[in-house]
Amino acid sequence: MKRRSINCKVDALTTKRGKEGGWVVERLLNQLLIELDGADQRPGVFIIGATNRPEVMDPAVLRPGRFGKLLYVPLPSSDDRGLILKALSKGKPIDPSVDLSAIGLMEACENLSGADLKKLMDEAAMAALVEAKRNSCSDESPCTIKATHFEQALNKISPSVSHKIVLVAWRYKADNLANLIKPKN
DSSP, rough: OOOOOOOHHHHHHHHTTTTHHHHHHHHHHHHHHHHHHHHTTTTTOOOOOOOOOOOGGGGGGGSSSSSSOOOOOOOOHHHHHHHHHHHHTSSSSOOTTHHHHHHSSSSGGTTHHHHHHHHHHHHHHHHHHHHHHHOOSSSSSSBBBBBHHHHHHHHHHOOOHHHHHHHHHHHHHHHHHHHHHHHHO
């Protein structure tokens, strides 16, 4: 049976030639470019790459027919963070007093990606489990994930996307947009 999807960090495979890794990286990149060139001949095959380091990618990867389109996907907005937390909470024993939208609005959540929010949810659930193990839960006091567990989790995690990377991505987006609208001589 064929795999439905395969994923990897595309920037690990597409670093600029002549930089890190020497001939091994160049051979790997050349093979990837050959595979990308033939991908449009395979019906139903779509290749999507994601990176938080576009500046290290070889420009040949971004030519039409390969990864021809660049899309900047920003970090989630404060409202989106609340919606993501609500989606991640499905099937979890969240205390009714917890306002996930309010948590998403917190300054501590400002630069959290979707993956960071999942980690926040997992850490809060773990904090609830640790507390439940310490104080055995009863019918009168069910074991749920409370706001205090989210506060504990926020103290443990940090954004995976630094402010510097966000600025680099915006600069890269602006540079590529400028190249698209630059008149040709």
